[in-house]
Amino acid sequence: MEAGSRRLSAAVWDLAIPARRQPGVAMAGFRGRAPAQLALQLVPYPAVTVFIEFGDGVLIDDSGTHRTGGGIVGLTPGAVTAVGRDVDCLQIRLSPVLARAVFGAGDPTGVLPLDAVWGRDAERLCARLYIAASWDERFAIATTELARRREAGPAMDPEVAAAWHWMAHSHGQVRIERIADELGWSRKRLWSRFGTQIGLPPKRAAQLIRFDDAAHRLATGTAPVEVADACGYADQSHLHRDARLFAGMTPAGVAAAPWLDVDPVAWR
Numbered sequence: 001m002e003a004g005s006r007r008l009s010a011a012v013w014d015l016a017i018p019a020r021r022q023p024g025v026a027m028a029g030f031r032g033r034a035p036a037q038l039a040l041q042l043v044p045y046p047a048v049t050v051f052i053e054f055g056d057g058v059l060i061d062d063s064g065t066h067r068t069g070g071g072i073v074g075l076t077p078g079a080v081t082a083v084g085r086d087v088d089c090l091q092i093r094l095s096p097v098l099a100r101a102v103f104g105a106g107d108p109t110g111v112l113p114l115d116a117v118w119g120r121d122a123e124r125l126c127a128r129l130y131i132a133a134s135w136d137e138r139f140a141i142a143t144t145e146l147a148r149r150r151e152a153g154p155a156m157d158p159e160v161a162a163a164w165h166w167m168a169h170s171h172g173q174v175r176i177e178r179i180a181d182e183l184g185w186s187r188k189r190l191w192s193r194f195g196t197q198i199g200l201p202p203k204r205a206a207q208l209i210r211f212d213d214a215a216h217r218l219a220t221g222t223a224p225v226e227v228a229d230a231c232g233y234a235d236q237s238h239l240h241r242d243a244r245l246f247a248g249m250t251p252a253g254v255a256a257a258p259w260l261d262v263d264p265v266a267w268r
Contacts, residue, residue, distance in 0.1 A: 024098035048099035057084035101153030172210030
């Protein structure tokens, strides 16, 4: 296990990540302590994210629904805020290719409680994770559970998986028509199969991947005009529109987002 600590405003975050990363999976353990309650708006990411909370953290979605104990956050969940003072959270990010097998379907809509997808198995899993003696033990338990569900879950068309990986490797800067041509599929077939199995249309998925690249560049202090150029946006206003679309913020707001201040440590 690798560990680190980072101060965010008045809060101190202790972070742990597994020594070895499994393909399509990124895990991290977050422990945050603050003198007063913190509210961090999540910045969308091209993965399905599972939060399992052992402290007082709460997820609040754009409908105002409060979810204690964590939840599953889809690719485009809307405005989601994590609130808490004594946070103790296991966070698992799954590639949509893997998430289909693990959850038995494409992208979950919005924010769902874990038991809405895994039923009573979710309660048993959370109980085991809660009493685990270390982050390493929690990572091992979660890895075993994911592997079991992946084996039993539905397979994804290899062409759809290839399309996603192509988008990811190009940081969303690839034309959908080119992917369809390379796969030997019609644009209509790719649109249909990709949307059903990933949960987003191909164009929106590529937009999200490109925005994620832009968000992390913005978080390093790179000027929006330079980010827009590097990420293949037509101009700075195009970047502004995508920042509003996915994060509900301006590029300057994304650059200053506290969530991304923690993110590079856990997901480097």
